[in-house]
Amino acid sequence: MFDQIMARIAVRFGRVEARASARAYLLGLLSKAERKNCWQLAEQAGHARPGPMQRLLRYARWDADAVRDDLRAYAVEHLGTDGGVLIVDETGFVKKGRASAGVQRQYTGTAGRIENSQVGVFLAYATSRGRALVDRQLYLPESSWCTDPGRRQAAGIPDEIEFATKPRLAWEMIAAALDAGVEAPWVTGDEAYGQDPQLRARLEEAGTGYVMAVACSTRVRINSGLTPVRADTAAGRLPVTAWQRWSAGSGAKGPRHYDWAWIHIGTDEHRHLLVRRNRTTDELAFCLCWSPTTATLAELVRVAGVRWSAEECFQAAKGQVGLDHYQVRHWTSWHRHITLAMLALAFLTAVAASAAPNRPADSHHPTRGNDPITLTVPEIRHLLATVFPAPALTAARLLHWSTWRRRHQATARRSHYRRRGTNEPAG
Template identity: 70%
Template sequence: MWTHEDCVGAAGHSVDAARWLAMFDRAMARIAGRFKRVEPRATARALVLALLSGVERKNCWRMAEQAGYARPGPMQRLLRSARWDADAVRDDIRSYVLEHLGADDSVLIVDETGFLKKGTASAGVQRQYTGTAGRIENTQVGVFLAYASSKGRALIDRRLYLPDASWCQDAERRARAGVPEQAEFATKPTLAGQMITAALDAGIGASWVTGDEAYGQDPGLRTMLESREVGYVLAVACSTRVRINRGRTAARADAVADRLPASAWHRQSAGAGAKGPRYYDWAWIEIGAGGHRHLLIRRNPSSGELAFYLCWSPGRVPLSELVRVAGIRWCIEECFQAAKGQVGLDHYQVRHWTSWHRHVTLVMLALAFLAALAADATPARVAELNRPARSTDPIDLSVPEIRHLFGALLIPSSTSLYRLLHWSNWRRRHQATARRSHYRLRLAGPSTG
């Protein structure tokens, strides 16, 4: 562990080692009551620390070695047979995210991700399409709900998709994989609706929901959101039929786009990307009556490729708000990337229904903790520097950089904290230089249309 001198040597840096470790202790204390015995409670702490470490493959064997255990048994028992409720811990994570990332501009995002498998015994596995591979593969599919705001983003709920014919109707296979009797077939939009309903009932005050075509095409999900007076910007296929001219005419979405005049298109940014603002051309058309329902169309300025969204809001909103929500949908892809690349979302070697939910839940906790650290380390947090930001300042700490730094804090190291932070600053200064170059190139082009 770092010495007091190391921490003093880091003065002026946005990393406060003692504060980070204290925040971790508070995060683990939040879920401590979910474990009735001290052994699984301690193992859960060790497992989350291992998820946050730099160990390359975050399966039970590697994490047990990282934690100093003689064998993986304790962690395997934690995921399979120890007595604790993963759904209750999920609820704690949801409230933790709201506490650290909550903001008035929050959006709930639904999406799915695949977990490639080789065998047939893992709960829910079958040959099915997954965007992870971009084709049909032998895979498990998890449907997730993310919370995104100006303070950050994190995953707050999960459901394992259970195919109907190959799993729900095969009692013997269900029993071997530990699928509970009450688990019934549900479509992915139905699973998404269950998670959104649970989040809203728990006090998540998001005003918007967004998702891709798999969810936008489902009328039941849209109806549920309207009944809860939650606005949505949901992607749909180009073949979707909408009613224009105050409901008097029905037409395909792509046919509507083809008839729009040049004056209908407005160039706006869908948010900042790694290489600068993400500019697209946008058009919106009222569908139905009342002014609360729109077809939103996005056009790529370079390729001309079109994307379509069905939108509804309890009150009138400007085009810029719909564009903002549509752009936020990519935040869940960033969550998946961080969860898989940093804290081992897809590194598990478990087959059991309970084990899958427990592993994924603890990964969500690790990711939420990193998001909380990132929010805590923003420029607002380091205002004690008492000076305006300079062009040579490094970019804000990212989740991968925080995971790297926090992982180094967990184990004794011959590298001093001063040198570790020196390299952190060096990397982020160079990243800032690259980003400024990308921004200059992007902003040099036309920004209105």
């Protein structure tokens, strides 16, 4: 299967050196290397220096968007089935300094607070067979980047890249997936995307259903009423009989059961407010829903529950294939590393799906007797270390890389001290 995925993307690399580096890079991402940056991937591949890996991300001639298209098609080919869902979500990459493309102090859910970071907007594809990240866009803040030509040029941001809100980036990725023939009747996302009326309108124009989280203060019209009411007010008026208990999918401790209710809103027959109530705390959460055809409450609950798949993808991508291990600043380099990491994760997910084609993809599904659970992404990556062993590490090569790292660190330290000395005020 690895040879097949390499054959699929080989045409994207014009030179044999770049193809070889891409193969080594992917194998490094799948390896047990502690960190998945160019230095450790080069050492893992048996290279004498990180140059080939660095050239792959920065200077080699290949189109990361074309590889992204191959990745998306690969994911659909191996995971596609009825009821597919596209999920829009974002994740942060905490960084130091101000030179990395798109970096600034901004809120990121990764840290749970405002940090100096980059934010990537991602599109995930989820079915009963598995889930994978299939597209990505680096968010470019308007005030600190879009209006600073010098900073843009230093980070390699193309002139045609203009400011776009995160929901706009999400729509561009959704539209590209639909245009490519991805069969996904549903889209879901959190409040950052559900609160955007333009994104919801574009989905309706495309005939794609959605279950999008919104705030409790969102106002909706009930029974064609002239005066809209807050979502939490509408939920408070529901009778006890309106609530039904459904599972929103399985979590680490088994099925996630909540109480659910839905309220018909507006004049559209297929438009609803979906309300989720926590069985322990009574905390409420809300989603605006629309579908081109009649949908059941069970179907809306299923789609709402799939939204957590994006977080699972981020955890797997960062923990297993080094999505956030990069040490690059350039716009092109960021998209190239992220794309290759997404491809590595899609490969692991496809292997897991093919290993259990007739069993639920949910690893928490009950098993019989002593039957093991289905193969997971971490377990498959662990097994691949035997299939793709790293080149023998001799004492001479180990010392060579130790010397290389320490020389680089000494150069970086001198540069840092020189910069600090230049900025110190005269005594």
